[in-house]
Amino acid sequence: MLDLLLAAEEGAHAEPTAFFLEPYQWVSVAMVVLIAVFIWKKVPGMITGGLDSKIAAIRAQLDEAKALRAEAEALRNEYQAKIAGAEQDAQAMMDNARREADAILVKAEADSSAMVERRKKMAEDKIAAAEREAIADVRATAVMAATKASRKLIAEKHDAGADKALADEVIAGL
Missing domain, CATH: 1.20.5 (Single alpha-helices involved in coiled-coils or other helix-helix interfaces)
Incomplete structure (x- = not known):
């Protein structure tokens, strides 16, 4: 103190x-x-118990991973066997396809000459149709040009007096 x-x-x-x-x-x-x-x-016991449970869970996951790996290897081996079988099937299919292709080629050569004639006829018909269309286009263009020219001439030569005379003539005709 x-x-x-x-x-x-x-x-x-x-x-x-x-x-x-x-x-x-x-x-x-x-x-x-x-x-x-x-x-x-007893906190240390709880901590070690928790760690032990984590270790057990990790071991279970590792065991599961090992089982999955073994299953994956079995699937891989199975698919390798299927691939080998598929390659043999593919070779047989290729041989069959070659035979069919040869047969189709022979038939195609026979049909090609007939098709060429049909195409030639179609081309000639198209050319004739194009000629008719071109002539019709030229006529339509000529008509349009004549129409435009007549409009221009009427517009230049036709005035209000001519409109009145034309209206009187139409009214008298009724």
């Missing part, structure tokens, strides 16, 4: 104490109590 009075007189700050223990000593006591509670509640 004397220290507090002397410290107060000198203007220095006095550190608080409880039950005559310094703050660092309270921290030590708290740590000891915490460790004791952990041991009393």
Whole structure:
């Protein structure tokens, strides 16, 4: 207590104490109590139990992965055998396709000359149709040009007086 009075007189700050223990000593006591509670509640056992369960789960996953790998290898071997069989089937199909292609080629050569004649006839018919269409286009163009020219001439020669005379003539005809 004397220290507090002397410290107060000198203007220095006095550190608080409880039950005559310094703050660092309270921290030590708290740590000891915490460790004791952990041991009393069997926390290390729970931690190791959790780790053991994780290890068991990982082992189960590894065993499952090994089984999947063995299954995948079996499937790979099965498909390799199927591929070998498929290659033999493909070769047989190729041989059959060659024979069919030769037969089709012979038939195609026979049919090609008839087709050439038909195409030639079709081409001649198309040429004749194109000629008729061209003539019709030329006639239509000539009619359009004549129509435009007659409009222009009528517009130049026809005035309001001619319109009145034409209207009178139409009215008299009715």
